[in-house]
Amino acid sequence: MFMRICVRSVAMLLAAAAMITAAASALAQETSGKVFELEPEYVYGRDRRPQIGYRKPEVFDPLSDRLYQSGYRNFAPTAIPDELKTVPAMERVEKMHRILACADAWFWPFSRTAHNNEPAGIEVEILQAIAKRHGWDVSIAWVNTGMRFGVGVTFGTSVDKGICDIFMGLTITNDDHHMPRHKMAFTKPFMSTGYVLVTQGPASGVKTLDDAKTQNVKVGMPAYSPMSEYADDHDIPHATFFQNYQVIDALIRGEVNAAMIWSGSISQAKLEHPEGEFEMVKGYQPPDEMRFDNAWGIKAKEVELLKFIDEEFDQMLKSGETKRISERYGVPFFPPIEPGAPNSPQNDER
Numbered sequence: 001m002f003m004r005i006c007v008r009s010v011a012m013l014l015a016a017a018a019m020i021t022a023a024a025s026a027l028a029q030e031t032s033g034k035v036f037e038l039e040p041e042y043v044y045g046r047d048r049r050p051q052i053g054y055r056k057p058e059v060f061d062p063l064s065d066r067l068y069q070s071g072y073r074n075f076a077p078t079a080i081p082d083e084l085k086t087v088p089a090m091e092r093v094e095k096m097h098r099i100l101a102c103a104d105a106w107f108w109p110f111s112r113t114a115h116n117n118e119p120a121g122i123e124v125e126i127l128q129a130i131a132k133r134h135g136w137d138v139s140i141a142w143v144n145t146g147m148r149f150g151v152g153v154t155f156g157t158s159v160d161k162g163i164c165d166i167f168m169g170l171t172i173t174n175d176d177h178h179m180p181r182h183k184m185a186f187t188k189p190f191m192s193t194g195y196v197l198v199t200q201g202p203a204s205g206v207k208t209l210d211d212a213k214t215q216n217v218k219v220g221m222p223a224y225s226p227m228s229e230y231a232d233d234h235d236i237p238h239a240t241f242f243q244n245y246q247v248i249d250a251l252i253r254g255e256v257n258a259a260m261i262w263s264g265s266i267s268q269a270k271l272e273h274p275e276g277e278f279e280m281v282k283g284y285q286p287p288d289e290m291r292f293d294n295a296w297g298i299k300a301k302e303v304e305l306l307k308f309i310d311e312e313f314d315q316m317l318k319s320g321e322t323k324r325i326s327e328r329y330g331v332p333f334f335p336p337i338e339p340g341a342p343n344s345p346q347n348d349e350r
Contacts, residue, residue, distance in 0.1 A: 078139040089165040090304035098137045102164035105142035109267045109329040123168045130312045152178030167297040185300040188310040189293035189336035194286030195227045195260040200278040203257035220247045220256035251278045267330030
């Protein structure tokens, strides 16, 4: 009896195996010639909130590019002919009819990887305007300037390797020890940014930090920042939050009704919080100590390229083109800091 049951069980198993084999064979015939691939997912959007679904990037996007994620980072977006790799940068630009730049992929509103129908950022547009005037193109290598040990690390993996001639997204702080270490020089500044006063609701009557002090209105600001140090030194009532975006969140929650935030973050705050009632105080001018020049970095030996960019910046400031580009992004325009004022570059980096 036992043997009969075993034989029957084996027969059933063999029959099942035959059916599975037949089904697999039929499926293989039906799908012959087809290659199965995993559908990639890209997570990004106009306001950079997660959005699931596939959209092929218009340009290189380091956070969704498989080569970048696997470790092949910071490479030139355009091949440089061998005979132009060692010539002066200005000659390379003129002969290639192309400006090679490095920019942070997530430094909105100054730069970011641009997708269809989305603006690329203030600095990218400035560079594009310069190139357009001369009939040139622009190629950008996307880098990450938010490295743990500072932007000098990013210099080492990008401009030091010759993948770009201009490094965008820099702020002159007078504590720029990374510049001479990498033989870099600042261009002239093209504008300045700083901490600006935004208010809402009960604090709408506060127009200056002196008003906040007189009326004892608590002002939100980033912790461990030049702004919080300024508030401590000037006895301004304030509450600190770990990062700039948390100050904005505190405004939305109503924990504070006045805040000092970086001027470059206003447009992003409005984008992410359209329900927000806060507004920058009209005509507000940051304290001199709380304003910083924005510039680009170029190898100090590239004198001709430095001179060229400086002249282009002067022309765009004089015509108002830089101001128009900045304000189109919702960023208040402040001109470069006057020599001799606090935070004005005291030493010529070149």
